[in-house]
Amino acid sequence: MNIGEKSPEMEAIEKRTRAAVEAYVNAWATNDRAALLRAFAEDATWIDPAGTPPWQGRAKIGEFWDMAHGSGMTLQPVVQRIVVCGNEAILLFRMLVRMPGGGMGLDACDHMEINDRGEIQRGTAYWDQGCMVPLDG
Amino acid sequence: MNIGEKSPEMEAIEKRTRAAVEAYVNAWATNDRAALLRAFAEDATWIDPAGTPPWQGRAKIGEFWDMAHGSGMTLQPVVQRIVVCGNEAILLFRMLVRMPGGGMGLDACDHMEINDRGEIQRGTAYWDQGCMVPLDG
Numbered sequence: 656m657n658i659g660e661k662s663p664e665m666e667a668i669e670k671r672t673r674a675a676v677e678a679y680v681n682a683w684a685t686n687d688r689a690a691l692l693r694a695f696a697e698d699a700t701w702i703d704p705a706g707t708p709p710w711q712g713r714a715k716i717g718e719f720w721d722m723a724h725g726s727g728m729t730l731q732p733v734v735q736r737i738v739v740c741g742n743e744a745i746l747l748f749r750m751l752v753r754m755p756g757g758g759m760g761l762d763a764c765d766h767m768e769i770n771d772r773g774e775i776q777r778g779t780a781y782w783d784q785g786c787m788v789p790l791d792g
Numbered sequence: 793m794n795i796g797e798k799s800p801e802m803e804a805i806e807k808r809t810r811a812a813v814e815a816y817v818n819a820w821a822t823n824d825r826a827a828l829l830r831a832f833a834e835d836a837t838w839i840d841p842a843g844t845p846p847w848q849g850r851a852k853i854g855e856f857w858d859m860a861h862g863s864g865m866t867l868q869p870v871v872q873r874i875v876v877c878g879n880e881a882i883l884l885f886r887m888l889v890r891m892p893g894g895g896m897g898l899d900a901c902d903h904m905e906i907n908d909r910g911e912i913q914r915g916t917a918y919w920d921q922g923c924m925v926p927l928d929g
Contacts, residue, residue, distance in 0.1 A: 706878030738901060738918045741843030745901045745918040747884070764875060764882045766903060766918075781875045781882040781903075 669739045671773045676737055676744045679767070679775060683732045683750070688720050696774040703780035728754045735762075742769045751790060760788040806876045808910045813874055813881045816904070816912060820869045820887070825857050833911040840917035865891045872899075879906045888927060897925040 661669070675694060682691035692713045695701065701710040701719060710719045723730060735747040746765040752758050763782045770776040798806070812831060819828035829850045832838065838847040838856060847856045860867060872884040883902040889895050900919045907913040 704877050705880045736899070736922075738920050738923060740841050740918050740920060743842045743918070747901070762873070764884070764901065781877055781880070783875050783877060785873075786875060 665741065668742055672739050672742055672744050672767075672769045673737060675769045675773050675775055676739075676746050676767055679765075679778075680732050680734055680746065680748065683730055686724075686729070688717065691720055692717055694775055695778070696770055696772070696776045699775055700777045701775075702778070704783070705779050705781050726754055728752060743767065744769065749788070753790070758790045760790055762786040762788060802878065805879055809876050809879055809881050809904075809906045810874060812906045812910050812912055813876075813883050813904055816902075816915075817869050817871055817883065817885065820867055823861075823866070825854065828857055829854055831912055832915075833907055833909070833913045836912055837914045838912075839915070841920070842916050842918050863891055865889060880904065881906065886925070890927070895927045897927055899923040899925060 678690065678694040681687075682694055695713055695716055697713050698711075699713065699716060701716050702708075703710070703719065710716050729752075731751040731753070733749045733751065735749060736745070737747075738745040744767045746763075746767065748763060748765075750761045750763055752761060761782055763780050763786065766779045766781070767775050768777040815827065815831040818824075819831055832850055832853055834850055835848075836850065836853065838853050839845075840847070840856065847853050866889075868888040868890070870886045870888060872886060873882070874884075875882040881904045883900075883904065885900060885902075887898045887900055889898060898919055900917050900923065903916045903918070904912050905914040
């Protein structure tokens with residue numbers, strides 16, 4: 656448990672990891688598709704939710720983004736916690752999903768692996784039916 | 793997002809996954825070393841926190857347990873959320889760590905992969921300095 660004694664190299668890696676996660680969150684928050692794709696590696700893997708087929712590569716992750724924004728949906732992330740362990744991170748957040756006539760909150764847990772260029776190389780979102788909450792819950 | 797339409801096979805897998813996570817939590821809650829080891833596969837991998845060397849196999853995971861209980865420490869888990877996605881799960885919990893003269897809370901996020909026998913095959917704990925909270929926080 657000597658996590659207070661990190662090498663400068665590890666501190667740099669963890670700073671890069673946190674920046675990548677923040678870039679991902681900010682892309683959702685500002686509804687910036689291009690920024691979202693830049694946060695991922697060209698050959699990144701995105702799985703959402705875990706156990707479903709992966710979205711492989713930036714082009715496919717763009718299709719995921721478009722699907723998430725279909726039917727007039729808007730998405731607003733509210734960060735609950737960011738945990739950084741080396742080049743890995745856990746992002747806990749509530750995504751406020753609004754659509755014409757309704758919406759919901761989705762408490763998601765994303766696991767991210769960040770590459771040497773500070774891009775998300777692999778991301779997996781964990782959520783299930785119990786993670787859905789009323790929009791104003 | 794058709795997570796309401798699961799096959800009976802998937803429902804059985806997810807029930808098994810949840811049971812494994814609950815067995816793990818209950819072992820900590822009841823201070824039952826043998827039960828904790830039974831929750832893991834004989835050749836399981838445990839990493840705590842992510843980025844540190846793995847504890848490989850039940851015997852080594854037993855050493856991890858002993859280390860965690862050293863110096864008169866007691867550990868009490870308070871579950872915040874269990875998320876189940878097929879044979880994977882995320883466990884969010886606060887571990888209340890008490891020791892002579894003090895203690896702390898540690899908000900941890902465990903990722904678990906459950907095998908066909910309902911055992912934890914691979915577990916990784918994610919926490920960092922920001923996850924430490926006052927014991928009565």
